[in-house]
Amino acid sequence: MAKQVKIKEIAALAGVSAGTVDRILHGRGNVSAAKRAAVEEVLARVGYKFNLHTSAVSLKHGYRIIITTPQADEGEYWGSIIGGIQKALEEYSDIRIEPDWCPYDQFDAASCQEVFAAVPEQSPDGVIIGPTFEQETLRLCRELDRRNIPYVFVDADIPDANPVAVFAADQEACGRLLGHLVLPILREKGKLAVFGIKRKGPGQASSSASRGKGLDAFLQDNGLQDRTLSGSITLPAGPESEKEAAAFFKSHPEVRAVAVLNSRGHLIADILRRQGIDHIPVISFDLTRGNIRCLGDGSISVLLCQRPELQGFSALKSLISYLLYRNRDVRHVLPIDILVKENLPYYREVIEF
Amino acid sequence: MAKQVKIKEIAALAGVSAGTVDRILHGRGNVSAAKRAAVEEVLARVGYKFNLHTSAVSLKHGYRIIITTPQADEGEYWGSIIGGIQKALEEYSDIRIEPDWCPYDQFDAASCQEVFAAVPEQSPDGVIIGPTFEQETLRLCRELDRRNIPYVFVDADIPDANPVAVFAADQEACGRLLGHLVLPILREKGKLAVFGIKRKGPGQASSSASRGKGLDAFLQDNGLQDRTLSGSITLPAGPESEKEAAAFFKSHPEVRAVAVLNSRGHLIADILRRQGIDHIPVISFDLTRGNIRCLGDGSISVLLCQRPELQGFSALKSLISYLLYRNRDVRHVLPIDILVKENLPYYREVIEF
DNA sequence: CGTAACTTTGTGCACGAACACAAAATTTTT
DNA sequence: AAAAATTTTGTGTTCGTGCACAAAGTTACG
Numbered sequence A, B: 001m002a003k004q005v006k007i008k009e010i011a012a013l014a015g016v017s018a019g020t021v022d023r024i025l026h027g028r029g030n031v032s033a034a035k036r037a038a039v040e041e042v043l044a045r046v047g048y049k050f051n052l053h054t055s056a057v058s059l060k061h062g063y064r065i066i067i068t069t070p071q072a073d074e075g076e077y078w079g080s081i082i083g084g085i086q087k088a089l090e091e092y093s094d095i096r097i098e099p100d101w102c103p104y105d106q107f108d109a110a111s112c113q114e115v116f117a118a119v120p121e122q123s124p125d126g127v128i129i130g131p132t133f134e135q136e137t138l139r140l141c142r143e144l145d146r147r148n149i150p151y152v153f154v155d156a157d158i159p160d161a162n163p164v165a166v167f168a169a170d171q172e173a174c175g176r177l178l179g180h181l182v183l184p185i186l187r188e189k190g191k192l193a194v195f196g197i198k199r200k201g202p203g204q205a206s207s208s209a210s211r212g213k214g215l216d217a218f219l220q221d222n223g224l225q226d227r228t229l230s231g232s233i234t235l236p237a238g239p240e241s242e243k244e245a246a247a248f249f250k251s252h253p254e255v256r257a258v259a260v261l262n263s264r265g266h267l268i269a270d271i272l273r274r275q276g277i278d279h280i281p282v283i284s285f286d287l288t289r290g291n292i293r294c295l296g297d298g299s300i301s302v303l304l305c306q307r308p309e310l311q312g313f314s315a316l317k318s319l320i321s322y323l324l325y326r327n328r329d330v331r332h333v334l335p336i337d338i339l340v341k342e343n344l345p346y347y348r349e350v351i352e353f
Numbered sequence C: 001c002g003t004a005a006c007t008t009t010g011t012g013c014a015c016g017a018a019c020a021c022a023a024a025a026t027t028t029t030t
Numbered sequence D: 001a002a003a004a005a006t007t008t009t010g011t012g013t014t015c016g017t018g019c020a021c022a023a024a025g026t027t028a029c030g
Helices: A007-014 A018-025 A033-046 A052-058 A077-091 A109-121 A134-146 A171-188 A207-221 A239-251 A265-274 A289-297 A308-325 B007-014 B018-025 B033-046 B052-058 B077-091 B109-121 B134-146 B171-188 B207-221 B239-251 B265-274 B289-297 B308-325
Strands: A063-068 A097-101 A126-129 A151-155 A165-168 A191-195 A228-231 A255-260 A282-285 A302-305 A331-333 A337-339 B063-068 B097-101 B126-129 B151-154 B165-168 B191-195 B228-231 B255-260 B282-285 B302-305 B331-333 B337-339
Touching: A007 A018, A007 A033, A018 A033, A052 A308, A052 B052, A063 A109, A063 A308, A077 A097, A077 A308, A109 A134, A126 A134, A126 A308, A151 A308, A165 A308, A171 A191, A171 A207, A171 A255, A171 A282, A171 A302, A191 A207, A207 A228, A239 A265, A255 A265, A265 A282, A265 A289, A282 A289, A289 A302, A337 B337, B007 B018, B007 B033, B018 B033, B052 B308, B063 B109, B063 B308, B077 B097, B077 B308, B109 B134, B126 B134, B126 B308, B151 B308, B165 B308, B171 B191, B171 B207, B171 B255, B171 B282, B171 B302, B191 B207, B207 B228, B239 B265, B255 B265, B265 B282, B265 B289, B282 B289, B289 B302
Parallel strands: A063 A097, A063 A126, A126 A151, A151 A165, A165 A331, A191 A228, A191 A255, A255 A282, A282 A302, B063 B097, B063 B126, B126 B151, B151 B165, B165 B331, B191 B228, B191 B255, B255 B282, B282 B302
Antiparallel strands: A302 A337, B302 B337
16 A cells, blocks of 8 residues: 655645645646646656545535436436436535436437537536437537537447547447357257347447447358348337237248347347247347346346446546546446346346445 | 535534534444434434545544455456455545455365454454355354454355345355356256365355355256266366366266356366367356456356455445444345356456446 | 736635544532 | 532544635736
């Protein structure tokens, strides 16, 4: 345990006052080159480390943070991300943070554009972005860059943006992992029905598209290309989609497994159960309420999850760290958890720090 | 965001001074019944919540904490637990904590007894215990209880002890999960070779024994009892063990999968590879250096892991929380992660908060 | 050269909780 | 009933950091 050096000691070592050190640490300017050099030399030498918590005590003003993600419902994927953010808000409740939630419709680019346009106008101190539409997000980021407002991505990364931090899983790796899991089944014979690939529309960054890409690549590597069948159902789920699915499985008896590349595996699983088809394993994504139920009753056999609470928690933590100390936190790739019936219960009580 | 109530406000509401509130919150005594009642009424009403970090600023003395676990080597299971504790020490470096590491030999009850006997003698402020020997641990706990020294368990729970918190995975569930994973293979035909069950010696709480129990129960539930074969090799691994294993697999060609119930799966995997046997999947436990290598090169197909860093991290955090605020943190059952080649890389960069 | 305007630097108080110590209230002893 | 001892209560200082403000130093300009 190296003894922590305090600001006063640094000031003494550099022959300046604590105020000057403070100005340098926070980039408040108005410091002569000579003293800056002296202090920075000492700083580098002793390896000064801020303490997030003690600073917070004396922090006068609060921070206004905008969180803009797709509409988040409890028990759904985005709801978990928001949950993680709220946990972090609680943990760091000594820092006065005023969160402002700005949800947009993830299926409507116009809604996204509208919401995003309003974000910089409020000139917040920081933004957490759950990106869905690449172009719209990029436009927002440009504007935030221009105004020097820091932002963090959750769930997905957007190329050419300059976020303070990113917390997301590798979606292509998710696809490869899915491939790995169905490999023993496909090796024998039969086909894999793949649901939920969104055609990557103009400027839309779809995680299910990336998953599909990873899956295809994996199957190709294992000489199992052209062993997939693309299925789809109409949303919202109703008698219509039920009929579609029934027809699909009737006309494709060679299907030995089903992959649902988004979090709507429970819809397919329910349809399959109602159709009396219970021998085809279903793999899907995310620990949502519906999927939890299906994993528990066996109608979904595997869920791949990407720690949404952790994403949200870390995102806010990173943003705070930047606001206080200008720490950039690079890109973090979160683990992909494999959940089956036997280990499901222990993922419910998620412990964050 | 409910506004946080401060001690001064509580004092004002109850018509006393801040000092009195402080005395009640910390149980320092010397408070009249009348004022105590008044303050506690207010306390309950406004739901005062300590803030770990702000208190730490003004904390005068440090805490001496003993960490006693099996000998921990980096890259091994117990090393990860210690790593988590160190991370927490860093995160809470504003609280002056003096850790004292007291490792014992996990294969030698006498060593454990000796080390444990010395622990209470040092009258530490708190203890983190990695229990292996049930009787020895229980004796230590009794003594700590008598002296009012709080303790936390990592890795395993011990019945009849009164820890402030427990962070461990459900080992029987691990066994059931393992059963679930080999089920498709066993369903067809063949047998499962099980390595690493320690006969539960007198007073020894062995996690591999619990895993074996869970595995047997699961197989029984699925009508696959008597489909396991018990194997063993001499430790430390050498030419001797190599010969044993070779003989074992030669005489049991019906083996279709191998389960290693402790973290030494890499030993078996290496032997199998050297023997030219590469069609039998190996499942083992824990993200150790050797196992990481084997999972990467495919000689181990699945690893089950129980978040050792998180255990260590949480353990210290809980202990701090108790020392400062007398918060008990009950029992936490951590998730069991399923790792295969495709999601392995993302578990290396573990993010704790 | 003198003064205004600006830049640089230091000082001091605030934050919220812990704890030492002094003051006040109560109980015990003489 | 007064003095002493003890318990109860309040006040003030401390921790490390942020930030406002004042003091000192520097530059600009008539």
